[in-house]
Amino acid sequence: MDNSNLLDEIEELNLAYLLLAQRMLGDDRATAMFRLKIDDEMAELLLSLGARQLAQLARTNQLLCHFGHAGADQLRQVTHNQREQGLSRFHASLLMASRPGQNGAFVPQGS
Template sequence: MTTNPHVDEIREMNLAYLLLAQRLLNGDRVEAMFRLKVDEEMADLLASLNAQQLARLANTNQLLCHFGGESAEQLRQVADNPRDQGLAHFHSSLLMASRSMLSQGGEHVG
């Protein structure tokens, strides 16, 4: 049986994402939750997964991570941002954070 190379890449991406999430959560938990756009319960779960659980979770044909922007327009604003005088990073963060604020306000996005 042949394996689709895209599925293998998705599995690798999933494992890398899960390992990064754990490292972030074990560092600055509040910042990690904001960057990952996860709540306390998800943060607890991600941080507690052992190697076998991480491998099992990563072994899927669906991406576990997703785009942070709520819409294509938000991503376009980040990608096409002409501000390169030190404010680009700040502007991008504000645009991407707006999704997090909507989610925390009771409206589930994504």
């Protein structure tokens, strides 16, 4: 895969992530902020971005979304969970919620 295709895929993923974040925030702001690991200021900024700004932000060469796990050990706990199937989703949510707060999206200053 050449670099151009990779950048196109990053842009596509970024735009999908930003649109999903906006939709989540519009549907249930408090839950979305928790799931996206963002604060109120970031939530407000994401909601205020128009189509042109979203497209511009999506064109960065960096992924805006990231793993919701602090490290490989935490991810391993979720993927190798031996708990009853009904509890595994709850266990994964608890592990992810325990992650130190960081923004779920990168928005450059001055945007």
